[in-house]
Amino acid sequence: MSVALRHSPALELNLVEYRDAIALEELRALAEYLARNPSYLRQDTLNLIHPGAHFESVTPADLDALFDYYRVLFAPLQFDMIRRAAWVCLSSHVEPLVAYWIDGRNMKKEMSSAVRSFTSMSDAGDWLVISEAALDKARRGEGFTEIVAFDSKQAAAPLAR
Numbered sequence: 001m002s003v004a005l006r007h008s009p010a011l012e013l014n015l016v017e018y019r020d021a022i023a024l025e026e027l028r029a030l031a032e033y034l035a036r037n038p039s040y041l042r043q044d045t046l047n048l049i050h051p052g053a054h055f056e057s058v059t060p061a062d063l064d065a066l067f068d069y070y071r072v073l074f075a076p077l078q079f080d081m082i083r084r085a086a087w088v089c090l091s092s093h094v095e096p097l098v099a100y101w102i103d104g105r106n107m108k109k110e111m112s113s114a115v116r117s118f119t120s121m122s123d124a125g126d127w128l129v130i131s132e133a134a135l136d137k138a139r140r141g142e143g144f145t146e147i148v149a150f151d152s153k154q155a156a157a158p159l160a161r
Contacts, residue, residue, distance in 0.1 A: 001149035002026050002053075005033070007040065008144045011134055014045040015144050018094070023056045023152035027066055033148050035073050040147070042077065044128055046138060047087045048121070054093040056152075060100050067101070071110045079112040086124035087117040 003026045006015040016030070034041055085107075089098045098117055107115040118124040125135035137143050 001151045003030055003151075004149040005030065005040065005147045006141060006144035007043070007147050008138070010143055011130065011138070012043060013128070013130070013138070014040055014043045015138055015141070016045060016047045018047070018049045018053045020050075020052065021054060021056050021152070022058070024058050024062050024066075026150040026152055027058070027062075028069075029150045030148070031066060031069050031073070037147075038073065038077060041073060042079065042083060044084045045086070046121075046124060046128060046130075047085065049087070049089045049091050049094050049098065051090045052093075053091040055097055058097060060097070063097060063101050067105065067110075074111040074113075077112070082108060083111075083113050084128055085113050085115045086128050087115070088121055088124045089117060089119070 002018065002020050002022045004017045004019075006017070007013070008015070087098050087102065089095050102115050102117055107113045116124075116127060118127070121135060121139060122132075125132065125138075130138070
């Protein structure tokens with residue numbers, strides 16, 4: 001699967017993984033899934049872009065439209081505290097778009113989120129205040145349940161929970 005959302009109840013953490021060729025449709029499908037399941041929007045999230053991942057025909061204008069959609073999703077939510085979203089980008093092909101997604105936006109105001117990018121899982125784990133043992137589990141996916149996955153080569157449909 002190109003885009004997969006996993007969740008660890010024990011860590012109260014989402015893990016979103018991006019692999020291989022990622023189409024705009026998959027990014028939109030994830031946003032639409034989150035719109036139907038907003039409890040996941042309240043969780044801290046570790047976004048991991050694997051080596052070799054790349055976006056197919058995704059432009060900065062596409063990201064602007066996607067950001068506007070997320071802003072609408074977050075607007076009605078009441079947060080007791082700022083959620084955190086760490087982006088670990090291990091693909092040089094995707095780095096410019098991750099930087100574009102994060103830079104120049106007021107994530108705290110628009111999405112009640114603190115968002116940062118990192119070049120390593122360890123640095124992201126430190127910022128998210130995740131122990132090294134828990135971070136190792138996240139690296140292996142241990143304790144994380146796959147909630148939904150999308151692949152543009154297949155029908156983009158949620159997997160059974």
